[in-house]
Amino acid sequence: QVQLVESGGGLVQAGGSLRLSCVASGRTFSNTAMGWFRQAPGKEREFVAAISGSGGNTYYADSVKGRFTISRDNAKNTVYLQMNSLKPEDTAVYYCAARRTFYVTTAYPRQESWDYWGQGTQVTVSS
Secondary structure, eight states, X not given: OOEEEEEOOEEEXXXXXXXXXXXXXXXXXXXXXXXXXXXXXXXXXXXXXXXXXXXXXXXXXXTTTTTEEEEEETTTTEEEEEEOSOOGGGOXXXXXXXXXXXXXXXXXXXXXXXXXXXXXXXXXXXX
């Protein structure tokens, strides 16, 4: 079983930055693809970013491309989401996700392709 614990959420003004962290345990981290999703009030959970086990491949939703960066430190069992130029529409609960494989499948934007989930961390961007 994999446990995922997110941190780093908070309240920030539009144009500001936040860095989310997710610490994983229970599986060899470098063999685990990681991702971030988010869910705004009244909306479905949506894909944000993903990264392969080695960190060599990254994927982004069009809505965050150029503003968000996913990265990982396999020595610390941690994946990060650096969020810059934040907008009010980025307000959501952000969830960390993990797969049982080191690679990110082509189905990565779908929740069903991820095996484990964290509890989420709230990000609120004020205008």
